Amino acid sequence: MIRDTAGESALDLAAKRLERAVAMLEHRLAERLKTAGAEAGGLFDQDRAKLAAELDQARARERELEAAGAEASAALGRAILEIRAALNDAPPAAEH
Known part of the structure; x- marks a missing residue:
């Protein structure tokens, strides 16, 4: 295996870089979600x-x-009361 000056293998270095990249991605994703949540809350x-x-x-x-x-x-x-009053006051209609 190839080792660097600190005694770590290339695989160890790659794993550390991957871990840092994942941590950075998680942090950025958390920030984006926080921003999106605030915007959505404002819209709500x-x-x-x-x-x-x-x-x-x-x-x-x-x-x-x-x-x-x-x-x-x-x-x-x-109007109903007025009509009833008018009908009661009117002379009876002539029957034919």
């Missing part, structure tokens, strides 16, 4: 804020529609 927060705003708008619209429905119902009730 934006989506959540957007959905919350849309929900608030939908609830406001629901309240408006409920109020409009109540007004329409009250108007119909008044």
Whole structure:
């Protein structure tokens, strides 16, 4: 076997280089995942804020529609009462 001045074989040196490369790769991968996670978290927060705003708008619209429905119902009730009163006050229709 070929040995260097420190007494390590070429295989030992290659294994150490491989270990350093793997460690460096793991470190870089961890940094990338951390960055991607932060970006994804920011996107999640934006989506959540957007959905919350849309929900608030939908609830406001629901309240408006409920109020409009109540007004329409009250108007119909008044119209029915007016029609009934008019029919009760009207002279009986002549029978043929």
